[in-house]
Amino acid sequence: MKINGVFIEDTFAEAFPMKATRLIITAHNAVWANHAANALTGFATSVIACGCEAAIERQLKRSETPDGRPGVAVLLFAMSNKELTKQLQNRVGQCVLTSPTSACYAGIETGDPLPLGKTLRYFGDGYQISKKLGAKRYWRVPVMDGEFVCEETTRVTKAVGGGNFLILAETQAQALDASERAITAMRKVREVIMPFPGGVVRSGSKVGSKYKTLPASTNHRYCPTLKGVVDSALPESVGAVLEIVIDGLTSEAIDEATRVGIRAACTRGRKGGIVAISAGNYGGNLGPFHFKLRQILK
Amino acid sequence: MSGLTLTLVDAPDFALDMSALTPAALAGKRVAQIRALKLQQGRKRVVLGDLFEVSGEAAEDALTIENATRNLHRLGYGLCGGLLQVNGDCGDEAGLRMRGGVLRISGNAGDGVGLGMRGGLIEISGSAGDFAGGPAPGDVTGMKNGSIIIGRHLGRRAGERMRRGLIVVGGNVGEGCGSQMVAGSIVVLGHCGPGLGAGMRRGSIVLAKAGATPGAGFTLAGEFELAFLPLLINHVASLKPGWRGRLSAMGNVQRWVGDAANGGMGEILIPA
Numbered sequence: 001m002k003i004n005g006v007f008i009e010d011t012f013a014e015a016f017p018m019k020a021t022r023l024i025i026t027a028h029n030a031v032w033a034n035h036a037a038n039a040l041t042g043f044a045t046s047v048i049a050c051g052c053e054a055a056i057e058r059q060l061k062r063s064e065t066p067d068g069r070p071g072v073a074v075l076l077f078a079m080s081n082k083e084l085t086k087q088l089q090n091r092v093g094q095c096v097l098t099s100p101t102s103a104c105y106a107g108i109e110t111g112d113p114l115p116l117g118k119t120l121r122y123f124g125d126g127y128q129i130s131k132k133l134g135a136k137r138y139w140r141v142p143v144m145d146g147e148f149v150c151e152e153t154t155r156v157t158k159a160v161g162g163g164n165f166l167i168l169a170e171t172q173a174q175a176l177d178a179s180e181r182a183i184t185a186m187r188k189v190r191e192v193i194m195p196f197p198g199g200v201v202r203s204g205s206k207v208g209s210k211y212k213t214l215p216a217s218t219n220h221r222y223c224p225t226l227k228g229v230v231d232s233a234l235p236e237s238v239g240a241v242l243e244i245v246i247d248g249l250t251s252e253a254i255d256e257a258t259r260v261g262i263r264a265a266c267t268r269g270r271k272g273g274i275v276a277i278s279a280g281n282y283g284g285n286l287g288p289f290h291f292k293l294r295q296i297l298k
Numbered sequence: 299m300s301g302l303t304l305t306l307v308d309a310p311d312f313a314l315d316m317s318a319l320t321p322a323a324l325a326g327k328r329v330a331q332i333r334a335l336k337l338q339q340g341r342k343r344v345v346l347g348d349l350f351e352v353s354g355e356a357a358e359d360a361l362t363i364e365n366a367t368r369n370l371h372r373l374g375y376g377l378c379g380g381l382l383q384v385n386g387d388c389g390d391e392a393g394l395r396m397r398g399g400v401l402r403i404s405g406n407a408g409d410g411v412g413l414g415m416r417g418g419l420i421e422i423s424g425s426a427g428d429f430a431g432g433p434a435p436g437d438v439t440g441m442k443n444g445s446i447i448i449g450r451h452l453g454r455r456a457g458e459r460m461r462r463g464l465i466v467v468g469g470n471v472g473e474g475c476g477s478q479m480v481a482g483s484i485v486v487l488g489h490c491g492p493g494l495g496a497g498m499r500r501g502s503i504v505l506a507k508a509g510a511t512p513g514a515g516f517t518l519a520g521e522f523e524l525a526f527l528p529l530l531i532n533h534v535a536s537l538k539p540g541w542r543g544r545l546s547a548m549g550n551v552q553r554w555v556g557d558a559a560n561g562g563m564g565e566i567l568i569p570a
Contacts, residue, residue, distance in 0.1 A: 066532070067525050067532075
């Protein structure tokens with residue numbers, strides 16, 4: 001299979017079950033909503049060492065937010081409810097509560113509740129105010145610029161983490177250009193995030209290492225500088241590989257993001273230096289979700 | 299709307315206790331059984347069929363009372379679910395100890411609407427008397443959950459000692475609104491009488507009209523843009539869509555805190 005002359009390998013991405021939630025962060029204007037969201041999702045590229053994977057899902061219009069202010073939807077993924085709860089407390093407490101004019105609401109209506117304002121309210125030192133409107137409870141915590149409004153709980157849902165595809169290009173610049181095109185297209189898909197910097201990761205890993213303490217190490221078969229040294233998986237013409245990792249609330253959303261991402265990455269085609277599209281997996285033994293590239297692109 | 303309809307054909311000139319009539323209490327009963335039910339009238343009991351014409355089929359989710367008058371008291375007592383539609387006026391203590399469902403009254407109501415309420419929605423198109431949302435007889439605190447929507451005016455001491463929940467008034471409220479309030483929210487679109495929030499511990503009284511000056515127990519904290527207000531306005535508008543326009547004009551508000559005589563943690567919000 002080829003798209004614009006770019007070879008699509010007959011392989012699949014292997015993904016894992018995760019727990020996820022969506023938060024809606026609002027502020028006086030979109031700039032400050034993004035400041036809070038960017039801080040919240042900082043250092044959240046991989047559960048390997050960050051505790052969670054998080055990123056901005058999309059910008060929200062005033063009409064889409066609970067308080068009618070500009071907002072941002074953020075998705076957070078973790079391996080367990082316990083870890084997600086911990087990450088929510090730390091990140092919302094340190095990054096959203098602290099951000100001027102911000103407010104924080106649940107962005108998912110179904111699923112088990114996870115504490116949000118329920119624990120953060122104690123920052124109010126007894127001056128916090130509870131407001132129950134219909135079935136929802138909000139906390140108004142007094143802060144120096146007025147009040148921090150936070151919904152009492154958010155909801156957790158089953159999700160999928162680790163969807164991915166690899167862009168194999170002749171040069172680093174060409175791989176980066178294709179990645180940027182892919183990310184631009186994929187950010188229009190709802191219910192997914194690409195948690196790495198700019199949505200792109202250059203350090204794809206394999207399980208294990210020659211060093212016993214490391215759980216993961218560089219995927220040497222995809223490192224172009226090691227061609228001739230190791231059993232390389234790369235064709236002769238490939239000089240750079242970049243990976244796009246996708247976390248989604250549903251496998252269908254990851255399917256869609258993969259489809260639009262690969263098509264966008266192949267825009268410049270083989271003549272533009274894009275050699276092939278591949279995907280990372282562990283032989284199908286570790287994750288129950290398999291995203292077969294050729295099936296998705298049919 | 300399907301369900302049972304009770305049409306008052308012989309309006310009583312005495313107070314009639316309607317607390318036995320809720321959708322759940324009548325569900326599954328045949329028309330003949332319902333006609334034979336007895337209602338309390340003081341120390342006497344009267345047969346329902348002598349006063350009401352019964353039509354339709356009893357269902358858990360709907361009951362309509364037509365031609366209601368001020369002598370029908372305790373409508374919707376302990377209502378747990380479904381819709382009790384009352385067309386006409388009603389007497390005192392409508393929605394007493396109500397726990398869920400919807401009590402909708404198309405006319406005016408007497409005193410004590412939603413006393414000791416624990417949940418559900420009471421919507422009155424006209425005006426209501428005193429003590430709405432206050433404590434039920436024998437209770438220390440007032441309503442603990444649910445919403446009361448009053449289309450026009452409300453009498454004295456609305457929301458007295460209320461512990462949680464929401465009261466929204468489309469018109470004016472009498473003296474002592476929110477007095478000794480413990481928590482919850484009262485929204486008034488019209489004017490307020492004297493003694494607003496007197497002795498309140500916590501809770502919020504939100505006024506949609508500028509110009510009110512709270513009593514001596516309140517201190518002006520300043521003027522603020524509160525992110526909480528749009529949430530409250532959206533919630534009220536979800537219950538009463540026609541009032542969104544009257545509320546959405548609220549921008550920055552004056553926040554008065556008090557009553558200092560009782561802890562001072564309550565607030566009165568007035569458009570700046």
